[in-house]
Amino acid sequence: MSLAARRSLSWWLLAAVPLAFLGLFFLWPLGSVLVHGLFDGGFDAAGTWAVLASSRTADAVVTTLGLALAGTAGSVALGVPCAYVLYRLRWRGQLTVRSLVAVPFVLPTVVVAAAFSALLGRSGPLGFLDLDQSVVAIVAALVFYNVSVVVRVVGGAWAGLDPSLGAAAATLGADRRRVFAHVTVPALMPAIASAASVVFLFCATAFGVVLVLGGTRVRTLETEIYLQVNQFLDLRSAAVLSILQMAFVALALWLSAAARRRRERVAGGRALDGTRPFRGADAWVALPTLLTLGLLLALPLYSLVERSLRTIDGYGIDHYVALFSEPGRTVLPVTVAQAAVNSLVTAAIAAAVACVVGQLVATLLTRRSRRSGALDAVVMLPLGVSAVVVGLGMLLTLNRPVLGIDLRGSWWLVPMAQAVVALPLVVRTLVPAARAIDPRLRAAAATLGASPWRVWLWVDWVLLRRAFGLAVGFAFAIALGEFGATTFVARPDRPTLPTAIYRLLGRPGIANIGMAFAAAVVLAVMTAAIMMVSERMRTQVGADL
Amino acid sequence: MSGLTVEDLRVEYPGTPPVLAVDGASLTVAPGETVALLGPSGCGKSSLLGAIVGIVEPAAGRVRWDGEDVTEVPVHRRGFGLVFQDGQLFPHRSVARNVAFGLEMAGVAREERRARVEELLEMVGLAGYGQRAVTALSGGQRQRVALARSLAPRPKLLALDEPLSSLDADLRARLAVEVRDILHAAGTAALVVTHDPAEAEAMASRVLRMSAGRIQ
Numbered sequence: 001m002s003l004a005a006r007r008s009l010s011w012w013l014l015a016a017v018p019l020a021f022l023g024l025f026f027l028w029p030l031g032s033v034l035v036h037g038l039f040d041g042g043f044d045a046a047g048t049w050a051v052l053a054s055s056r057t058a059d060a061v062v063t064t065l066g067l068a069l070a071g072t073a074g075s076v077a078l079g080v081p082c083a084y085v086l087y088r089l090r091w092r093g094q095l096t097v098r099s100l101v102a103v104p105f106v107l108p109t110v111v112v113a114a115a116f117s118a119l120l121g122r123s124g125p126l127g128f129l130d131l132d133q134s135v136v137a138i139v140a141a142l143v144f145y146n147v148s149v150v151v152r153v154v155g156g157a158w159a160g161l162d163p164s165l166g167a168a169a170a171t172l173g174a175d176r177r178r179v180f181a182h183v184t185v186p187a188l189m190p191a192i193a194s195a196a197s198v199v200f201l202f203c204a205t206a207f208g209v210v211l212v213l214g215g216t217r218v219r220t221l222e223t224e225i226y227l228q229v230n231q232f233l234d235l236r237s238a239a240v241l242s243i244l245q246m247a248f249v250a251l252a253l254w255l256s257a258a259a260r261r262r263r264e265r266v267a268g269g270r271a272l273d274g275t276r277p278f279r280g281a282d283a284w285v286a287l288p289t290l291l292t293l294g295l296l297l298a299l300p301l302y303s304l305v306e307r308s309l310r311t312i313d314g315y316g317i318d319h320y321v322a323l324f325s326e327p328g329r330t331v332l333p334v335t336v337a338q339a340a341v342n343s344l345v346t347a348a349i350a351a352a353v354a355c356v357v358g359q360l361v362a363t364l365l366t367r368r369s370r371r372s373g374a375l376d377a378v379v380m381l382p383l384g385v386s387a388v389v390v391g392l393g394m395l396l397t398l399n400r401p402v403l404g405i406d407l408r409g410s411w412w413l414v415p416m417a418q419a420v421v422a423l424p425l426v427v428r429t430l431v432p433a434a435r436a437i438d439p440r441l442r443a444a445a446a447t448l449g450a451s452p453w454r455v456w457l458w459v460d461w462v463l464l465r466r467a468f469g470l471a472v473g474f475a476f477a478i479a480l481g482e483f484g485a486t487t488f489v490a491r492p493d494r495p496t497l498p499t500a501i502y503r504l505l506g507r508p509g510i511a512n513i514g515m516a517f518a519a520a521v522v523l524a525v526m527t528a529a530i531m532m533v534s535e536r537m538r539t540q541v542g543a544d545l
Numbered sequence: 546m547s548g549l550t551v552e553d554l555r556v557e558y559p560g561t562p563p564v565l566a567v568d569g570a571s572l573t574v575a576p577g578e579t580v581a582l583l584g585p586s587g588c589g590k591s592s593l594l595g596a597i598v599g600i601v602e603p604a605a606g607r608v609r610w611d612g613e614d615v616t617e618v619p620v621h622r623r624g625f626g627l628v629f630q631d632g633q634l635f636p637h638r639s640v641a642r643n644v645a646f647g648l649e650m651a652g653v654a655r656e657e658r659r660a661r662v663e664e665l666l667e668m669v670g671l672a673g674y675g676q677r678a679v680t681a682l683s684g685g686q687r688q689r690v691a692l693a694r695s696l697a698p699r700p701k702l703l704a705l706d707e708p709l710s711s712l713d714a715d716l717r718a719r720l721a722v723e724v725r726d727i728l729h730a731a732g733t734a735a736l737v738v739t740h741d742p743a744e745a746e747a748m749a750s751r752v753l754r755m756s757a758g759r760i761q
Contacts, residue, residue, distance in 0.1 A: 002617070004602055438633065440629055440633045441633050441635065443600040443620070443627070443629075443633075444627065444629060444633040444635075445635075445646065446599075446600065446619075446620040446621045447598055447599075447600065447620055447621075447625065447626055447627040447695070447700075448621075448626070448646050448647035448650055448694065448695070448697075448698060449621050449622075449624075449647050449650035449651055449698055450621055450646075450650045451619075451621050452619075452621075454621075454650060455621075458635075458646070459635065462635075462637050463636075463637060
């Protein structure tokens with residue numbers, strides 16, 4: 001066999017591992033969702049159409065669209081002024097505020113949902129508004145979650161906007177308002193559109209927030225899939241709705257890709273400092289903007305902590321203590337502490353699997369070629385499918401013996417589902433780092449007698465260790481907070497922390513609610529700690545390369 | 546025939562149409578001899594060097610050592626060293642551990658390794674630099690380390706790809722003579738690629754001229 005043929009063979013042998021992993025835990029489940037949705041015995045277009053045409057489905061589609069549009073509009077309306085204050089203007093302490101604004105985005109959805117129900121629930125600080133289980137509550141939570149995306153993307157564009165453009169317009173007789181309308185806004189439009197399309201995608205696939213805050217009153221496609229499975233045991237309808245959701249997400253992805261291409265074309269690569277120092281007159285914009293943002297971000301988190309400490313007779317750590325005691329059999333079969341241990345074990349396995357598979361993929365993608373492009377596309381596919389659909393697919397596929405192995409209710413389906421969800425991000429963290437290594441460094445090692453495996457060990461691995469650590473942190477945090485896929489495959493007697501919180505939130509009684517809030521605080525602290533450690537790793541990676 | 550024999554080597558890069566970088570090159574290098582391959586940039590001399598060492602796959606032709614065909618032998622088992630234009634030192638390893646890399650790969654024992662590294666650092670004029678980080682070295686020092694690193698595992702042939710072009714003119718003239726002496730002292734067969742005729746004359750006992758993928 002020639003050298004080229006041998007190299008190609010070993011490439012495909014290595015590629016077999018990620019392809020087998022994705023095939024078994026993603027592509028096959030996805031295929032069975034399609035089959036379940038379209039076939040019932042034989043090809044059953046009429047049955048599919050009956051689900052699609054039902055008024056329940058129409059309701060869910062309208063609600064999904066409406067919530068996504070409202071969430072996007074709210075995020076843009078608040079995010080654009082914030083981008084101006086936090087990025088275009090220069091003032092002391094803005095870096096701290098910027099990093100605080102980024103916090104909600106890394107919080108698990110269940111935590112955000114718990115925080116808003118703590119704020120808006122009947123005994124919450126804003127309980128008198130009677131917004132619990134309302135559309136307004138969900139939209140506020142979506143904005144809370146996504147405003148940082150708009151701030152970061154638009155802020156970056158605004159900080160690099162050439163100030164002489166506005167000055168040129170002013171010399172042509174435009175007053176400040178017209179400079180803003182005719183120069184600034186058009187120049188920022190690509191960035192705004194790009195951020196908005198990404199936020200739209202996130203809002204349209206939001207699951208935990210809608211499920212917790214909407215209850216049975218507000219139903220989107222995502223929660224309708226869940227309800228069909230869990231309340232009506234109607235897998236057929238769930239599969240049909242999943243196909244609809246996939247089409248929906250594909251459309252949103254296509255829009256956001258188009259918006260990103262436009263932004264990249266306009267951006268043109270020239271980095272320019274368009275910031276200016278804060279002036280007294282800026283306070284008219286800055287104060288109301290920051291106040292609104294501060295209230296939106298701080299109030300829910302404050303309420304969450306406050307209510308996790310509120311007991312029947314004052315304040316105390318009773319709810320935190322209760323996390324270690326056996327709750328009522330009808331509430332949870334295990335202690336919340338045990339659920340937290342389950343979560344940590346599951347997330348550790350998920351992170352390990354995602355990072356080992358991701359590292360293999362990154363190694364295979366380091367050299368660009370047609371086959372590596374194809375592998376890249378397959379590995380990124382889970383990004384384009386909502387976690388709920390992944391979870392449903394695994395439920396449909398792996399709920400029976402496979403190759404003679406009984407997978408029914410196997411606890412390790414949970415880490416596998418979480419690994420599928422985390423894999424694209426792991427790959428996107430590792431591939432740029434691997435591609436940044438000069439290929440001639442590997443050639444140098446080879447001419448010194450290092451076999452391909454030792455080249456990988458002594459060059460790639462040594463230089464990628466920190467990026468790998470960062471990827472492990474990301475994967476661990478994602479798996480720890482994962483809710484959409486987990487809720488379909490987690491066994492009732494082996495809940496993870498997010499599924500336990502969801503269950504506690506749905507039970508009456510101050511003890512259960514209090515425990516839910518305490519558990520949400522614990523989950524938030526765990527996630528934030530992991531993200532902080534990972535981010536420190538990132539700056540060190542930057543210093544190294 | 547002892548030493549290196551290259552027969553009618555061709556290197557193609559894929560594309561539409563494919564680029565023919567080396568168009569049937571033949572040459573020999575006797576044991577202990579230093580040969581220079583002189584030509585303008587883009588004439589295919591680096592591709593030819595890469596194909597001889599084994600980091601570039603030839604489309605046709607043969608590479609032999611002492612008459613034995615090594616064309617299909619993978620780089621790491623071919624025993625040919627290569628010095629890159631910009632050194633390509635391992636950034637995460639100290640000077641001594643860079644030089645020791647090839648010895649580690651060959652499974653040389655620790656004591657013997659240390660002695661060999663010291664010997665080589667002495668040879669390239671960097672005695673006592675072993676513990677330094679390679680990122681703290683000047684351009685000339687880096688190339689000396691690269692040379693020492695490539696010579697450490699006693700390669701049958703040392704290929705040098707524009708080893709001095711990243712340095713300033715003054716240093717280049719001095720180092721060219723030094724490299725010649727080092728290669729002579731090591732007794733290694735060497736093939737130097739350069740675009741500078743003076744450098745070629747200074748380093749090599751024989752100069753081959755190359756243009757448009759062919760050796761004249």
